[in-house]
Amino acid sequence: MxxxxxxxxxxxxxxxxxxxxxxxxxxxxxxxxxxxxECVGLLGESxxxxxxxxxxxxxxxxxxxxxxxxxxxxxxxxxxxxxxxxxxxxxxxxxxxxxxxxxxxxKLPSDELVAIRGREISLIPQGLGHALNPQHSIGHQTAESVEVHDENIRLLELKRKVLEYLGLVQLADANLRFVLDPGSFSGGESQRILIAMALIGGPYLVIADEPTTALDVTVQAQIINVLKMVRDEFDVSLLLISHDAGVIAEMADRVAIMYAGKVVEYANAVKIFHEPQHPYTMGLMTSFPTIAMMQMRAGKKPRLRGIPGDPPDLCDIPSGCPFHPRCRYAVDICLEAVPEYREVEPDHFIRCHRWGEIEQE
Ligand SMILES: Nc1ncnc2c1ncn2[C@@H]1O[C@H](COP(=O)(O)OP(=O)(O)O)[C@@H](O)[C@H]1O
Ligand code: SF4
Ligand SMILES: [Mg+2]
Structure with missing residues (x-):
């Protein structure tokens, strides 16, 4: 690729x-x-x-x-x-x-879509709770991801492949524990198993939805390391979804910022974390101590200010730019017209009426 x-x-x-x-x-x-x-990060509040x-x-x-x-x-x-x-x-x-x-x-018929799902695109879903079936061993469930697409694979070959992938994500004692059901594994181990399941079909794209949420900090770092290994060693693209800018900053090449159902800025990671240009991205970057530290190391003087107010109810989105009630730069047009999503420079997309007028702080 x-x-x-x-x-x-x-x-x-x-x-x-x-x-x-x-x-x-x-x-x-x-x-x-x-x-x-590439690894694209999708970042936005819950x-x-x-x-x-x-x-x-x-x-x-x-x-x-x-x-x-x-x-x-x-x-x-x-x-x-x-x-x-x-x-x-x-x-x-x-x-x-x-x-x-x-x-x-x-537009694809559902049988074609089913064939693509798991084999060409796989999703590591949000929330470990429902992702694994408590009734079946983790070896069985990992094997299922292959069997669905390759009915003719021999049993011995299947077992070899399952153990290979559980080994790649460094599941401890995989060769002994693959017969156990999900209840025997910790949150971090379950996440490793889900990553193995997502990879085993040989996908082009892996979507990881909040892969570190609900894990404690040390385990989060381990899972990020597994995902970095996936990014570096596998020939895949990654869509990494998180509400935590620190997680996205660890590994994304490009970052899309989502607010009220819309992508408001999309650019390379350096631009997003060090020179954000959309007022929402600017505010968001003042909400995370890990980002402030990163900016400080780059010689900037960050402030941890956050964004006043709350995101809107998606049943009742404010008129014009949905961010206007929280935006310190809002002017009349922001209340009236939805800003267009435009490419303001190569590979830098933004949805703001006032792009180019707002000074970096
Ligand atoms: N099954 C559903 N039915 C109705 N509304 C939903 C459902 N799932 C999510 N929502 C609503 O859709 C919005 C976006 O949710 P979600 O995509 O889960 O956001 P995020 O992943 O960024 O936290 C939220 O307002 C949420 O309440
Ligand atoms: S369009 Fe207006 S309200 Fe929206 S982010 Fe830009 S300046 Fe703020
Ligand atoms: Mg979510």
Whole structure:
């Protein structure tokens, strides 16, 4: 795989849930490209739409959205999927395109999508709790990721492959413990197993959704090391999702900043962490001590100021630029018009009316 060619191209991607309060615009007009061999970080506060974007990419958003609408016991909500919201063009589900290796995944029949999922794109889902099936041994579950795509593989070969991958992620005593079920493994070990499962099918793209959240600090560092090994030793692209800028700063080549369902800035990691230009990114970078330390080492004088206020409810997004109620640079137009997502210099995308007018602090 040559580094640099586009692997995944999202264009005007929207992913909306139906809820009793109205449409939840979890992913709202996102355009983004991930290239072969690169690690892209997706950073945003909790509830900004990151996991929804991951689900939309792998084609599981609609299933989850319909399930949660169905689970709410409101038949009217389910109807909105087919008929849309009365009086508007809007409807829950996914719109826009997800072009992966030249194919728009949103248009593929479900059997083709199932064949791609796991083998060409794999997701390490958020939350260890539900990711592993408590009923089956971890060896069995890791093997399943191969068997789904290769029914003819011989049993001995399968076992060899499972142990090879569990060994690669450095699961202690894998050759003895692969027969045990998930309850016998710690959080960090479970995350290693999930990483092995994501890799064993030989994917082009691995999406890791909050892979270190819920782990203690030492274990977080170990998992980051495993992911760095994946980035460096495997021929894959990585989409690393986190609400923690420190985790993203450890390994991303490029970083997309998400706010209220929108990507507001996308640029190389150095620019994002050292010269952010969107007011939200600027504020976000003053919220993490690890980033302040990194900036200090680079000779800057960082301030830990944070951002006043809270992110909006995605059922009720503010008019114009959704960040305007929290933005110290907001002017009239920010309340009226949604800023366009534009490439302001090569490989630097931003959604702000005032780009170029705001001085770095
Ligand atoms: N199944 C669902 N049904 C309705 N709303 C949902 C569902 N899952 C997530 N949401 C809402 O979508 C928004 C984005 O959530 P999510 O994608 O999980 O954000 P993040 O991963 O950035 O924390 C949140 O407002 C959340 O409450
Ligand atoms: S568009 Fe306006 S409100 Fe939004 S980030 Fe830019 S200056 Fe702030
Ligand atoms: Mg999430």
């Amino acid at each position: 040559t580094k640099g060619d586009p692997l995944l191209v999202l264009k005007n991607l929207k992913a909306y849930y139906a809820s009793k309060k109205g449409l939840v615009r979890a992913v709202d007009d996102v355009s983004l490209e991930i290239r072969e061999g 509830g900004s739409g990151k996991s929804s974007m991951a689900l939309a990419i792998i084609g599981l958003f609609e299933k989850m959205a319909r399930f949660s609408a169905g689970a709410s016991n409101d038949p009217e909500l389910l109807k909105t999927f087919d008929k849309g919201i009365r009086g508007t063009q809007e409807r829950p589900g996914v719109q826009g395109s997800v072009v992966f290796r030249g194919k728009d995944l949103t």
